[in-house]
Amino acid sequence: MDTSNRIYLSPPHMGEMEQQLVAEAFATNWIAPVGPHVNAFEAELAEYAGSGGAVALSSGTAAIHLALSLLNVGPGDTVFCSTLTFIASANPITYQGAIPVFIDSEPQTWNMSPAALKRAFKDAAEAGKLPKAVIVVDLYGQSADKDSLLAICNSYGVPMLEDSAEALGATYKGKKAGTIGRFGVYSFNGNKIITTSGGGMLVSEDIASLEKARFWATQARDAARHYQHSEIGYNYRLSNVLAAIGRGQLRVLEDRIQAKHAVYNRYFEELSPMDGIEFMPEASYGRATRWLTVMVVDPAECGLTAAVIMDALEKENIESRPVWKPMHRQPVFANHRYYPHTDGKSISDYLFQRGICLPSGTSMTAGDQARVINSIKKVFRLQQKRKIS
Ligand SMILES: *Cc1c(COP(=O)(O)O)cnc(C)c1O
16 A cells, blocks of 8 residues: 555644644653643643533543443443444443443434434333433534433433544534533544544533542542552543643644535535435534545445445545444444334434545645545546446
8 A cells, every 4th residue: 555645534633833742741751641731731622612621531432431430330231322433432331341222323413313312211211221321422523413312311310421522623502512411522533633643531510520530540549648549440541742732733623623624615516416425414503523524325326336436446545434334233232222213214224334434634635635536526437438338
């Protein structure tokens, strides 16, 4: 593979301040999972998101894990979780010995279906075993319909955890995604809209719970001179060096969102007129970041499958990916309960079969993007010729 001209899905894109802030970490010798950049990154992120507080962690997965701990999820419990997501949303449920139950998407935003969630709750209530939490994922930079979902959760007294790992900067009715449920989670993995190479953040209004998460994230050390532990903890804190990168990245986040929109707009203009291509819809209740531009291909209309288009892109050294394979289709979660949007209609399965995530890097040049667009147009033209001859 020639990496020099390869176009990636969503590569890191550093701003101007990151190196300087990292240099400061070196100059002051704060090369540790603690330090002034960690504290400042938490404060600045909380300020940006509009949350009561924030805890900087080694990953978004760690943040979900600690949130589930804070919600007392334990062995034998169930947790409802969006099915159309990256597996990191669901894995921490199993770390706690609990069992995930998967909830489908709705077609308007591809996020958790309130109709499916309602049915899942009804069954759970009838069986006398409510879930301990509901993990709502904000997919590809767009918030789920939080008011509808939260109202259902509230009517059963079950807390909502927002997995906004892909949606930092997305809004829902004027609030930031991640600040609406009991806890919210962001990720700074290398492919996310801003990155620290790896890292995550847990946010909440509940400052006491965040303090507890901080305690667990640093091996649950009691307040004593000697090393004393009354609880089992984890090594989940974010490094001060990486927090320095995060602070620099946070300053360019709004620029990155604008750039993601520009990428999306170019794809939409060039490709949406083509038969059989549609783009991920955007709800009117907020701003999506378009972390990834995702399109859906209808073979009945264009004679092409998503797989054929992805193969053609790969031949041109362009990375693309299917939409997430739903959790209820994962071998590791075989036989777990699943609630489709309506009986007999699974939206997530439909999207998995037809969806393509297009290269959406904010540092991608217009020329690079033209390469992607022209490659797709080329496959369509070839198919057209085949049809005529
Ligand atoms: C990236 C991602 C995570 C995990 O974040 P990490 O920082 O990689 O652990 C969780 N949920 C979703 C939906 C993600 O896309």
